[in-house]
Amino acid sequence: MSVRLAEVIAVLDDAYPPGLAHSWDSVGLVCGDPDEAVDSVTVAVDATADVVATVGQRGLLLAHHPLLLRGVDTVAADTPKGALLHRLIRSGAALFTAHTNADAANPGVSDALAQVLGLTVDGVLDPAAGEQDTDKWVILVPPEHAEAVRAAVFDAGAGRIGDYSHCSWSVTGRGQFLPLDGASPVIGTVGSVEHLDEDRVEVVAPSQLRGQVRAAMLAAHPYEEPAFDVLTLAALPAGVGIGRIGRLAEPMRLADFVARVNTVLPQTTWGVRAAGDADAVVSRVAVCGGAGDSLLGAASAAGVDAYVTADLRHHPADEHRRASGVALIDVAHWASEHPWCAQAAELLASHFGSALPVTVSGIRTDPWNIELQSSKGAL
Secondary structure, X not given: OOEEHHHHHHHHHHHOOHHHOOOOOOOEEEEOXXXXXXXXXXXXOOOOHHHHOOOOOOEEEEEOOOOXXXXXXXXXXXXXXXXXXXXXXXXXXXXXXXXXXXXXXXXXXXXXXXXXXXXXXXXXXXXXXXXXXXXXXXXXXXXXXXXXXXXXXXXXXXXXXXXXXXXXXXXXXXXXXXXXXXXXOOOOOOOOOEEEEEEEEEEEEEHHHHHHHHXXXXXXXXXXXXXXXXXXXXXXXXXXXXXXXXXXXXXXXXXXXHHHHHHHOOOOOOOEEEEOOOOOEEEEEEEEEEEOHHHHHHHXXXXXXXXXXXXXXXXXXXXXXXXXXXXXXXXXXXXXXXHHHHHHHHHHHHHHHHHOOEEEOOOOXXXXXXXXXXXXXXX
């Protein structure tokens, strides 16, 4: 029994939607024929030469980091990245990347990091906005005509919220207007200020129905010039985004939590660094797999005790510590994202079972390989 590459891609795209990827990113299929079968999957953070060498005939390498992120004008076999692609293609193998779309997905990279750290996730550190293509209509109409206007805009597609239809809200207030020369007012006379009761009727409608709703409202409204507003609603968080916020099962000292981070993540020459009071109690923690110093402000505002991420630079970390009591725990970039490999492997194994063997690469692709330990400043 064989599995087509297209079937694997469909599962990955469902779990890590390409639409979640940042605009600068490059995700998806890099090489391979979707119509051909794949015999195995290898999951890794990076597509390095050592990792590619382990991908078998007709295998798929699922990598987190894009091989071809920056603009390229050649994949010749005598270039480092071109050589990897040629090796894959010659063996009938494929390369697929899930990067910032896997970062933002739920579950995604930071969920995997939170899980190994023993956190129960209850929030997104930097939520992505969900798609929102909805208008709110505010229509002012005499009370005796409000029901007719409601019925007209409902028939045009307004007033639907989830599994409910004919949804509206209204309140009665006092309006006024002055008909000028040339006007043909239904109520009032030219040259005199008119005061009257009006209902403020509010409904929502898909933005693409804006023309139909307007036409229906105008046809049903008694006024020559109806007063109405159309407000485009802001997008709401969609439960996805970069980073996660979670809670430990039991509070612990910062020093003990740092020790846990060091234990559960794969070992690297970078190791684990921390900034904060070693005896401070840690309960709520923010995490961001990969480089996360752009979210230092979000971590400070999240009401957490510590922030675990990678690639923290001196000046952003220093400025953060001056202004915030949130402790910082800095780990190697590769180590922070490696737990995702097991998550992605489990995803594919649950869908394809024995029909598609899935392996997490045991090769450490962290680029740093020389370590000199210092006993000074340890927690």
